[in-house]
Structure formats: C-alpha cells, structure tokens
Amino acid sequence: MKLIIANKNYSSWSLRGWLVLKAFHVPFDEIQLSLETEEFYQILAQHTSVGKVPVLIDNDLTVWDSLAICEYINEAYLQGKGWPEDRNKRAVARSIVSEMHSGLFAIRNEMPMNCRATRRIEPTESALAEVAHVDDMWSTLRAENSKEGDYLFGEFSLADVFFAPLVFRFMTYRVAVSDSVKAYMDTMLAHPAMQEWYQAALAETEVIASDEAGEPV
Template sequence: MSSLTLYIGSKNLSSWSLRPWLLLRHHGVRFKEVLIDLYRPDTRARILEHSPSGRVPALLHGTTRVWDSLAICEYAAETFALPAAWPMDPAARAYARSIAAEMHSGFADLRRELSFDATREPAPVAASAAAQADIERIGTIWREARDRFGGQGDWLCGHFGIADAMFAPVALRFAGYAVKLGKVERAYVEHVLAHPAVQQWIEAAAMEAPPPAPPAGPLVAKAADAPAAALKTAERQPTAAKPANANPAKEDEIGDDELPPVPSRSAAKGSIGDGRKGQESGPGAPARVRSVILPPD
C-alpha cells in the first residue's frame, strides 16, 4: 500500500490541521506527519512544495494529493473504509454532512475573534454580537445532534465521525476562551478534550517554540488557518483599535488578507525541534487529560 503523509501547520495555531489529523489518529490509520512551522520566512515556500493552495493541511497518498481538510477526511473515510465516518442512517448522515459543511464554510466571526490557540490558559473575552451569534448557532447544532442522533454514544451523532473532527477545534476554543455553555455543550467539550489524541495534540502544541514576534511597522500576510503567505505591505492597526480580543484572524481555507497577532505562549515548554517533524503517527497511549474549568451553565 502507498505511504500516507499528512502535512500540517503548527499545532498551537492550525485548527484546520487538527481536523484530519484527529480523524486519522482516532481510527488508528498510520501516516507520516510533517509539521511546517508557521510564521517563518520560509513557511509559504515549504507549504507550496506540498499544497497547491499554499495552505495546510495537505495529504499525499502515493500520487494522490488532497489539500482541503474536509476533502482529506472524506478521502480517508473512503480509502480506508473508516467506520461511522458518516452515520449509516440517511437522515443522520445528511445532518452530519450539513453541519460539517457549515463548520467548514461558516462561523467567520467566531474564528476571527476567538482565534485558535491550543495551549491558551482559559480566560473569557468580550465577543461581538456576530461572534456570539456563531457561538449560539454552534450550541444549537450540538444540542440538536445529540438529541436527534446521539443516542448510541457520546459524539454528535453517537459514534465519532467527520462532523466531530470538524468541530473538535471549536471545543478547544470554547475551553480556551471560557465560553459560557449549557449542560449538553459542556459535556461535549469535556468529551472532546478527554480524547487521547486531542490530549496528545495539546501536549505537542505546548512543546512548540513560540513563533517569532512580527517586526514593527506595516505588516500583513495572507492568512487562512495557516498564515502561510509571504508578508506584504499594509498598515497594522493599533491594538487598542481592534475589537473584542484584538485578534482579527479569520482561520479559513477560503482565505483572508490579515495576519493574526502572534499568540502568547505562557504554557510553552520548549521546542519540538526538527526531530519531531516527519514522525510516524498512529494509535498511542492515552495522554494526561488537560485540566480545564468551564464556566457554569
């Protein structure tokens, strides 16, 4: 069988990379993981060697190349016959596909204001009305999925599937930004965080070296989930002028033209180093569960 290689961005920053990575790890699919540090001078050039869109994640399987997170999940599900990737029941399957697609293309305000930071110490931010609407919509999705289709397990449609992989980074966001949640949403966030592979992702993220601070002055790069593009001239707005949590990043594979601020890394424990890039991934021992205190209902 042809070798499988998944190219991902920095684990502390790249929510889109987490999605197919988690699906593969959950099902014990063996693959070579190649991590490309974001915010580096050679980031875009390195990504373009493997992804024609200039964004991560990207999958290489023999001569087949896939460069979109949802497409990678679909390809893996079909190629490796992953059980319950989509529910068997037609109504549940249609629902799971719909919410996965909604996550893939929507919630721009949530992504912009509550940008992904896997090792963020839980702390709330003042979200805009638009971001709060995104949060409420996601809560509605989770409650409806659990109520209608979740009777056979603890995941959105019962068993772990692509929809859960798509929403897993949102669970980390809700925990990191101490978003106030209802009972059902709280339980789902805690279930996602307890997944051994999610724990391994968080622990690896905490070991990454912080990205270099951007130079002072005009600075904007094209940013999807992975801010991979070369820098281009534009005015950076003063921090005080930015709304909400002062992080305008739109983590989206359809693109945005603004460079997100480099997150603080108070939890960083060191650097992954070159020895961690290009490692074999597969099922492993459960990792320590991250201690996160969610706000009350």
C-alpha cells in the first residue's frame, strides 16, 4: 500500500489520510511531494486526474479524497472499528465528519494549517462563530463519552482523524478554547502518530507564502 501526501507542515488533507493509517497501525509506504511544484502534478496525474492529495494506492486500486480513504481503510482493514460501535454514536460521528469535510470554511480559509509556526490573526465574526461551534461540539462529545476514553467518542476514531488538523490550527493561532477542549487538544497532541507528524513538520524548511497567514508571534 502506498499513500501520496504533500508537505506535512501545511497539508491538512494529507494528515487525515496519513493519520488513519498510522493511528490504526496499517502498514504503508509514504510518498511525499512538495505542494505547488511541477513534480507534484506530474506524479499525481499518473494516478488520478483530480490533482489533489492524499491519494491511496492499494495494489490495483486507487482511492482519492481523505474521507473515501478513511472509509476504505475502515472497511478493508479495521473491520469497522474506525467508527463508534454504538449505532447512534456512529451516526453522530459520521455527521460531524461530514460537516468538517464540507464546511467550517471560515476556519479553513483564515487559519491554514501551519504546524511549525506561532502566528497572530484577526479572525472574522464567521471564524469566531465556527470556533465557538467546534468548542461546543467537542465539549459536549467529551462530556458524553468520557467514561469510554479521552477522545471525542471515547476511543480514538475517524472523528478524531478528521478534526486533527483543527487541533494543529488552534495551537498555531492560539485560539481561545474552553478547558474541556484544551484537555482534548492535549490528548490529541500527545498521540504518538500526531507527535510523529508534528516532528516531521518541524523539520521541514519549505515555505509556502500563501499558507503563512497573519503575523509571527
């Protein structure tokens, strides 16, 4: 199995495809490309016309889009354990993952993932409203599922995979969050796979100006 990703410092969608494999101990070979380069598009064109990462190659199968990759890995390698066992919780988990996949545009546009930086921005009212929504969502889920573990649905799940880039974003831009969310962020940042990604991001030197939002702190 191979996974094509981009810069670990900046590529939030790559993180999702990578994290589902690492966190659930599915063996794979990593192919990392530099964003916005000729090589990036040339290599991706050999596998998909979409021109975006991540791309998963499993023998003769190619899967693109991070949510499709997560669903495929869950079905083919995790026996469904990527989602909560309880049907109702599984439905909620799928709902919030879909929301992250297709929404929260203010956070995504104003706070590009930038793991190795500490930066200051002036968030719009839309971004602040989305932060408050995420804070309430995470706090509620943690309160409901704390007896089963320290992640959103107790045990680590695809919901945590999908919100992992927001954890890095909130860290980078020093977003004000509740104590409950801060505890959840600490749990996520301490996860061995998250630590591995973060240390690799810190070691990168390439700078993509369009993702250096705000001012350095």
